[in-house]
Each structure stands twice: as structure tokens, then as C-alpha cells.
Amino acid sequence: MSQLLDRKLKHFFTLMDRDQSGTLELNDYLTTADNVRSAFGIAEGSAEHHELRQAFTRFWEDVIKPMDTNGNGHVNFDEYLTAYNAGVRDDPQGYQRMKPISDAILTIADTGSTGKVTADDFARALSGYGVPEPECRVAFTALDKDGSGFLTPDELQTAIEEYFLGTDPELPGNALFGRF
Structure with missing residues (x-):
């Protein structure tokens, strides 16, 4: 594994902790x-809130919880x-288990229903x-490859793949979750 990918994963781990x-x-x-829900003003307990929590719970159950090799209910780095x-990295299908979270967030973040x-x-x-927020702005600019002022589902999916799988330091997706 590359040092770059290790650093990105450590950064994401720290964000999620x-x-x-x-x-x-x-x-x-x-x-x-809940923080994403709050950022978008989605009502607590609403269908959208429930869907978002379910996506994060499924991700925990399917991807993160099985990483707990000592069975203590917590996953260390x-x-x-x-x-x-x-x-994830070595299993082509492993990455696909991350998709429900990105899909749920894309649905919520597409406030104009434009895709x-x-x-x-x-x-x-x-x-x-x-x-x-300043790091979000830098990331957006890096990820908006066509300069349209919007991120499409394909641009977001590419960014997520580049962040979690990419070892090239020049990939725009490295900026996805801010500086690391």
C-alpha cells in the first residue's frame, strides 16, 4: 500500500472518529x-433522515463492524x-459496499433536484x-473537472474512487475530504 493512501485513510478515519x-x-x-442531516436542514426523524441513518448503519454493519477482529465493538486504525x-482495496466488489452512503448523500446534496x-x-x-468549509471549496474546485460549477454523480463517484483507491498524488479526488 502506498504512503499516500495510508495518509488518506488515516485522515478519513480521524474524521469519522x-x-x-x-x-x-x-x-x-x-x-x-445526523450532522449531514442538520447541515441540510432535514427534519429529525423524517424519511430522509431515516434513509441517511440507514445507509450509514448498513455501511457500519457490512463494512466497518467486520473489521473488529478482537470483538470489542470498536475498530482501531x-x-x-x-x-x-x-x-476494499484488493476486492473489486469491496469498494461497491461504500456506494449506499455516497448515493444517500448525493440525493440530499442535490437540493435543486438537477442531478x-x-x-x-x-x-x-x-x-x-x-x-x-475553506477545504471544501478547494476540493470542489479540484473535483469540478469541466469547470461547470456543479459536480455530477460521475464526478463525485470518480472522486470517491480516487480518494479511497488512488495512489497517484496528482489525482483530484485526493482533495475530497480536505487536507491530510
């Missing part, structure tokens, strides 16, 4: 879902990195992960 315990647990994922290498995400909505979505 919402309570800063040094481990990931389901509550970290639900907190992120070593467990995360080891399992990531075996289950595209604006810079403001992109920043709101990433603020739910704890990415500072």
Missing part, C-alpha cells in the same frame, strides 16, 4: 449522518487498515464529516 476515542463505533457513523487492504451538486451543497455535505 467523531468522539475522538481513537476507535470507530456505530455511534460515530450515526453522528456523521490498525484493524481498519488491515481490513481495508483485504476487503448535480453545487459548491455550497458540497460544502454542506462535507461539513457533516467535519471538513472545514
Whole structure:
């Protein structure tokens, strides 16, 4: 695995560790879902809120929880990195398990129902992960490859793949979750 990818994964792990315990647990994922909900003014308990929490819960159950090799209910970074290498990076289908979260966020972030995400909505979505707004703006500019002022589902999917799988330091997707 490349040092670049290790650094990106450590950064994402740190963002997702919402309570800063040094481990990931389901509550970290639900907190992120709730933060994204709040950023978009979605009513607590609404169908959209439920769908978002379900996507994060499924991701926890299907991808993160199985990384807990010692069965303590928490995933530390070593467990995360080891399992990531075996289950996501090296398994072409492993990455697809991340798609429900990106789909749910894309649906919410597409506030104009245009199939595209604006810079403001992109920043709101990433603020739910704890990415500072100035870094969201830098990321948006890097990811908006055609300069349209919008991110399409394909541009977002490419960015996610580049962030979680890419080892080339020049990939625009490296900026997805801010500086690392």
C-alpha cells in the first residue's frame, strides 16, 4: 500500500472518529449522518433522515463492524487498515459496499433536484464529516473537472474512487475530504 493512501485513510478515519476515542463505533457513523442531516436542514426523524441513518448503519454493519477482529465493538486504525487492504482495496466488489452512503448523500446534496451538486451543497455535505468549509471549496474546485460549477454523480463517484483507491498524488479526488 502506498504512503499516500495510508495518509488518506488515516485522515478519513480521524474524521469519522467523531468522539475522538481513537476507535470507530456505530455511534460515530450515526453522528456523521445526523450532522449531514442538520447541515441540510432535514427534519429529525423524517424519511430522509431515516434513509441517511440507514445507509450509514448498513455501511457500519457490512463494512466497518467486520473489521473488529478482537470483538470489542470498536475498530482501531490498525484493524481498519488491515481490513481495508483485504476487503476494499484488493476486492473489486469491496469498494461497491461504500456506494449506499455516497448515493444517500448525493440525493440530499442535490437540493435543486438537477442531478448535480453545487459548491455550497458540497460544502454542506462535507461539513457533516467535519471538513472545514475553506477545504471544501478547494476540493470542489479540484473535483469540478469541466469547470461547470456543479459536480455530477460521475464526478463525485470518480472522486470517491480516487480518494479511497488512488495512489497517484496528482489525482483530484485526493482533495475530497480536505487536507491530510
